[in-house]
Amino acid sequence: MPGFVDACIHLDASETGPIALAHARRVLRLSLLHGTTSWGILAEELREPKLARVLKKIDPSNETLVPIVDTSIHLLQPLVQSCDARALIETGAAVGIASGYQRQSQPSCTVPMAIAAGTDQGFTIEEAIAASTINSAYVLGLGDRAGSLEVGKQADILILDASDYRDLARARGLNLVHSIMKHGEMIAEVSD
Secondary structure (H helix, E strand, O other): OEOEEEEEEOOOOOOOOHHHHHHHHHHHHHHHHOOEEEEEEOHHHHHOHHHHHHHHHHOOOOOOEEEOOOOOOEEEOOOOOOOOHHHHHHOOOOEEEOOOEEOOOEOOOOHHHHHHHHHHOOOOHHHHHHHHOHHHHHHOOOOOOOOOOOOOOOOOEEEEOOOOOOHHHHOOOOOOEEEEEEOOEEEEEOOO
16 A cells, blocks of 8 residues: 555654754654655754654655645544544545654654544444545645555555555554555555
8 A cells, every 4th residue: 555644743853952853863763664755844843953864864855744734625634633524525625644753742643543532422333534645645645645655656655564554544553554665665564
């Protein structure tokens, strides 16, 4: 399946000491190991010089760490706020799912947990997967190159260690990611 796109993650640019920078690396690495291959980070956080240097080390190309942009897609952070997702979907709205990670108020940085929470709030598993891949890619302005497996896109691919994609909603707290590819190259293997 395509790599997850976490369209809203907060790394707190106000905390730029060595511990905070190590924390930012840890959060992005943990979310990567749970299948996230692109992130939306608040623009002011990307402008903070020390944090920007850490992020540049994580992704020198700047292709996967992008500022959150305005969009017509509704972005839900189901672990942060309760919402009527079904009502939005029924109106035909494009809906994205993000972890909404914030160090103090929302400590989960994994999209699979947000997918599971989204199904609790009215998404089907298929809608939740689309919301956390292609829809979130469009939220970040990456829809032309990420969020789906199509010819001409950058081949960000997850290989799950599951026989059924619906396990993403059922296996809460378990990491079902086996391998992660970025631009068609293997970058991490989570399990053997």
